[in-house]
Amino acid sequence: MKALVYNGPRDVQVKNVPDAKIERATDVLVRITSTNICGSDLHMYEGRTDMEAGRILGHENMGQVIEVGKAVDRVKVGDSVCLPFNIGCGFCENCERGLTGYCLTVNPGFAGGAYGFAGMGPYSGGQAELLRVPYGDFNCLVLPPDAAEKENDYVMLSDIFPTGYHSTELAGVKPGDTVVIYGAGPVGLMAAYSAGIKGASQIMVVDTHKDRLKLAEQMGAIAIDDTEGAGVERVLELTGGKGADRGCECVGYQCCNMHREEVPNLTMNNLVKTVKATGGIGVVGVFIPKDPGAQDKLAKIGQLAFDFGQFWIKGQHIATGQANVKAYNRKLCNLIHAGKARPSGIVSHELSLDEAPQAYENFDKRKDGWTKVVLKPGK
Known part of the structure; x- marks a missing residue:
């Protein structure tokens, strides 16, 4: 699959890497249709974190389910889903309290895990064609039937x-x-x-x-x-x-x-x-x-x-502290579906995954007009 790989400070590159795949029975595999560049990505891009070379970036992700693990029974192949940037298990003390940004099991020794983020566990990011979603039944927000029509709105629910x-x-x-x-x-x-x-x-x-x-x-x-x-x-x-x-x-x-x-x-x-x-x-x-x-x-x-x-x-x-996305994403999704919220109003650029390195450079320079970039891996 194609994915945006961090090589080092201000050096990212779209490469062919091994396909993401189901690794555990509770996993879901998603074909990414939209993935955003976040201001938090720039901290890593600039070398201001301990991000390791070779990691795939991207924590604001949305796509279509193409495969589910044997223990997944709620999420179905074909569902359009948006993924909270923070990964939760759903059963630890913090997740039970709704504090999914501070899950105690997905990143041992640290409270909280996320996709493609320094210090937030080994999970690959979604600025790629495919993404493995741990604890898929818990972490996938299944979107309404207008998901394709309002894709740039719904992807904002990831973060x-x-x-x-x-x-x-x-x-x-x-x-x-x-x-x-x-x-x-x-x-x-x-x-x-x-x-x-x-x-x-x-x-x-x-x-x-x-x-x-x-x-x-x-x-x-x-x-x-x-x-x-x-x-x-x-x-x-x-x-x-x-x-x-x-x-x-x-x-x-x-x-x-x-x-x-x-x-x-x-x-x-x-x-x-x-x-x-x-x-x-x-x-x-x-x-x-x-x-x-x-x-x-x-x-x-x-x-x-x-x-x-x-x-x-x-x-x-x-x-x-960081947002516990699952505490809000379903209600905010309802607002989008009802036409009462349109967060895509901040989107300035819609680009292909191949254009991601140049997009990072422009976004990092805070160029006028570069507010929010949505990457489309299938474009």
């Missing part, structure tokens, strides 16, 4: 839509709340979209990329251009000086200032400044235990100079 929604859950967004979101990339845009679904009264999105801020405006958010570093003042102005009820961090450890210099603590401290006293903050941007490639000494060992005194004195609360 980006639930992750944006998760940030609003962590922050505690409720109807009528004011919300500030740092980051107008795909996750931030989906957070803004989700805040709208939840009935937020005012949604502000802060970024420096004008093309992405335009998309935020199209979703009904107030776009705040932080190019000159005045984003904090603008949020406070719009909220009468008190700050937003809720805030979402959708950038992560490679956030940059107006000079495009990495400042790992920037968005976290800006959230403390722009969320009101007693407000909630949800963090879904990726922060890692160590970042040897960082310029900042603290960031090298996974630490931040966090304004904890201000955070404490304001009585704010914070929740963090």
